[in-house]
Amino acid sequence: LAKTTQPISMDSYEGQEVNITCSHNNIATNDYITWYQQFPSQGPRFIIQGYKTKVTNEVASLFIPADRKSSTLSLPRVSLSDTAVYYCPGGNSSASKIIFGSGTRLSIRP
């Protein structure tokens, strides 16, 4: 099963752009890259998913280089409410088995 590596924590300020990078060294050819967000006392929530190049939705952008060994979640103009844990799970998504790991704890300050 493919594992991912991401920073344990990050800090930023309101209004800034935040980029969180994840390493996917053992990603399988048919695996998608998916990011989740988790607030305290809630379950993880899907943010964005992509296979390669760039994907953008109303919440974030996801950048995936051609070799797909990494991905970068970009949150534009963060606010205090973006304080959460962000996960880029690995595993074997084609077999529905994903491994969440510890995630990145993002703290946004005023």
Added chain:
Amino acid sequence: DAGVIQSPRHEVTEMGQEVTLRCKPISGHNSLFWYRQTMMRGLELLIYFNNNVPIDDSGMPEDRFSAKMPNASFSTLKIQPSEPRDSAVYFCASSKTGNQPQHFGDGTRLSIL
């Protein structure tokens, strides 16, 4: 549309008692997952079902844990007998299939005294 619904939201019980957690997945989703989250071990996959059939239960910690999915709209995770180390937040999630994103419930916070 209703999301994944879990019950109860909180459960406090004494060691040795049977605990049953319930989950209703999103209608039309074919895959269902049970996770456990603790500070020490993070979010761990316990078992997942595809079309009501258990596919991988390698994450189930021991024989005290069992899960069933009698139909497409209901699943249970049972712990018997419960132990203090089972205290955690248990999440249920569902997805359409395979590579599709998973949708999580709000979890059951379980405390075994």
